[in-house]
Amino acid sequence: MSPRDAESQHEEAGPSRKTEEETKKESLTVGLVQEAEEDTAVNLGALLDAGDGAVVTLLAGDTRLVAHRAVLAARSPVFADMLRRVTVEGSSSQLVLSDTEGPVLRQVLAYLYTLQVPQLPSMAPKLLVAADVYGLSVLKAHCEQQVVAQLSVETAAAAGVIAIRHSANRLKQAAVAFIKAHLLRVMATQGWAEAVVNDPQTVVKLAHLIAETPTDTSTPSAGESRTGPSxxxxxxxxxxxxxxxxxxxxxxxxxxxxxxxxxxxxxxxxxxxxxxxxxxxxxxxxxxxxxxxxxxxxxxxxxxxxxxxxxxxxxxxxxxxxxxxxxxxxxxxxxxxxxxxxxxxxxxxxxxxxxxxxxxxxxxxxxxxxxxxxxxxxxxxxxxxxxxxxxxTPLHQAAWNGHAPVVWLLAASSADRNARDHRGNTPLHDAAWRGHPDAATALLEAGADREVRNDNGKTPLDLAKRNNHQQLIDILGSS
Missing domain, CATH: 1.25.40.20 (Ankyrin repeat-containing domain)
Structure with missing residues (x-):
């Protein structure tokens, strides 16, 4: 047999051997799946044949759900303890869950039966809380990941509170870092306001964590960007x-x-x-x-x-x-x-x-x-x-805007009545230019110099005349 024929024979045989190996693996996988499905069917069948005592009614508000006691007890240590207690107390037919909303309980129950994490981002915070309450660590971790992924200025405060109250460390770290980076915007949200009112002690703990966390300079401070001066x-x-x-x-x-x-x-x-x-x-x-x-x-x-x-x-x-x-x-x-x-x-x-x-x-x-x-x-x-x-100076600002009472206060507090701005204007120049007779009167009575000239050589009276402020002209022109 020539080398070429041998190579051809090898190429033809190769795929055949791979197909056999894959077939064996597939058969093994199918067998395992079928065995698992049969076991599940047998288990569920046993639950269904167990009679009325095998089920319990869960009440959450207006929501009523029926579940198998064995499933609840096997999946959740908290449910197992609750079921033991109600059995001892002689009321084994129902559990009242006052801290869990109906839609959330429905998703928790679905997880207990399927072990499939609900992909409901909007419900993730409440599911996280429920998972912690019922001791479902895997569900809690997945919900924590979902909440972290959707942190925003509006949700950060609530997420931080949930993380602290329910020992969600990963979420706590992410929420604290996010709030630190966007503090002012977060504090302006309705979520922050409600957290302060509804759970102030937890917000205090959150604030301490924020204060203790080093600022991450790589994180853009979305709520605190500054524009230049106008x-x-x-x-x-x-x-x-x-x-x-x-x-x-x-x-x-x-x-x-x-x-x-x-x-x-x-x-x-x-x-x-x-x-x-x-x-x-x-x-x-x-x-x-x-x-x-x-x-x-x-x-x-x-x-x-x-x-x-x-x-x-x-x-x-x-x-x-x-x-x-x-x-x-x-x-x-x-x-x-x-x-x-x-x-x-x-x-x-x-x-x-x-x-x-x-x-x-x-x-x-x-x-x-x-x-x-x-x-x-x-x-x-x-x-x-x-x-x-x-x-x-502050006196310039008060005079420019005609706030005579503030002019009086500042003058009485040793403000410089004849302070000059970068163009040589005094507060009296500003009051004259803007047409504020009360402010000008207050300045004059406080000792402002009516004869002082600005960098353009103009007195307050000149500016009043230029803008035709007759009352100021009368005040400044009188001796």
């Missing part, structure tokens, strides 16, 4: 501001801030989230005419209950980073909430913290005319002569 007017005034400097004496005796419902409110709808998206479009001069107010979070769909004691919310706020508390303080000053400002100062927010335009909370309160907030900030040591990126 274009500013030529005089450099804006809505916000900051610059550290020496503190001014308090205008009234300082009192120890007391925690109040503001702490819970801050955690439900942290206005720092809105402020972190960047300043709104500013007018040409850099001052803001509008009193920006943060949007409130949508109310939870379920009725809200009375918040737990304030120390829970205070503890949560204390665990935030300094940067996060500082953002909240600036946002609370913009909002005009004295209680929120007081609470944030209590938990360590920096009264001199600045935003992207180097404006501090006093700049923000002055720009919007929030008198009591400004007073509170001054009592806590805010620098009355702080400068923003355009060299505006």
């Amino acid at each position: 274009s500013q007017p030529h005089s450099g005034h804006s809505d916000d501001g900051r610059r550290p400097a020496t503190a001014v004496p308090s205008t009234s005796p300082q009192t120890t801030p007391q925690p109040d419902d503001a702490a819970v409110s801050l955690l439900r709808t942290p206005s720092a989230v809105e402020s972190s998206t960047g300043p709104s479009s500013q007018p040409h001069s850099g001052h803001s005419d509008d009193c920006w107010r943060p949007a409130t979070a949508a109310p939870p769909t379920s009725p809200q209950t009375t918040p737990q004691p304030d120390d829970v919310a205070i503890s949560l706020l204390r665990d935030l980073s300094g940067e996060e508390k500082d953002k909240m303080l600036i946002a609370a000053a913009k909002e005009g909430s004295v209680s929120k400002v007081r609470t944030l100062l209590t938990v360590g927010a920096d009264v001199e913290a600045m935003d992207e335009n180097q404006q501090n909370s006093l700049h923000c309160a002055a720009a919007r005319g929030h008198l009591e907030v400004a007073r509170r900030l001054l009592e806590d040591g805010a620098d009355v002569n702080a400068r923003d990126r355009w060299q505006n």
Whole structure:
């Protein structure tokens, strides 16, 4: 036989031998499957022939399900214990499962019979809870994986609470890392608000874990991205501001801030989230005419209950980073909430913290005319002569927007009446340009110089004449 013929014979024989091997394997597999199916059929047949005592009714709300006692006991140690207890107590016909919803129980029962994990992402959190309650570790692990895969800003708070309460360590680590990366957005959600109200103690534990977890710089902080400062007017005034400097004496005796419902409110709808998206479009001069107010979070769909004691919310706020508390303080000053400002100062927010335009909370309160907030900030040591990126002081902001009471407060707190911005304008220039006679009067009575000239050589009277503000012309023109 030639080598070629031998090779041909080998090629022909090869497939035949492989087919025989595969056939043997297939036969073995089929045999095993058939044996398993026969065993299952025999077992199920035995269950069906066991009579009424072999079954038990499961009640979950309006849902009634019938299951074999042997299946429940074999799959779940918790069900086995429950069945032993009800048998001893003489009531073996039903189990009332008050902590499990009907649809969830139906899926649990399907798993007990088939050992197939339901692929229902929307139900995964509740299935995870049920799996933990009934001691189904494999189902719990699969549900945990599903919840991790669908973590989002809206679901993260609830996922973190579930993970802590049901010792789901993998989910706990993932939820904590996610919330840490998107903290401000997560805290603005309805899910976070409901968690604070419904389970504050667990949220405190979650906050501690967040505080203890190192920041993952590789994870994009979706809720805290910043846009650059908006274009500013030529005089450099804006809505916000900051610059550290020496503190001014308090205008009234300082009192120890007391925690109040503001702490819970801050955690439900942290206005720092809105402020972190960047300043709104500013007018040409850099001052803001509008009193920006943060949007409130949508109310939870379920009725809200009375918040737990304030120390829970205070503890949560204390665990935030300094940067996060500082953002909240600036946002609370913009909002005009004295209680929120007081609470944030209590938990360590920096009264001199600045935003992207180097404006501090006093700049923000002055720009919007929030008198009591400004007073509170001054009592806590805010620098009355702080400068923003355009060299505006809080007094510039109050004058530009015509908030005479705030002008009086700042002047009484040793504000520089003739401070110059980056174009040489004083607060009196700003009040004259904008047509605010009350603010101008307050400045003049506080000792502002009506003859001072800006970088263009203009006095406040010149600016009032240019804009035809007759009342200002009369005030500034009188000796």
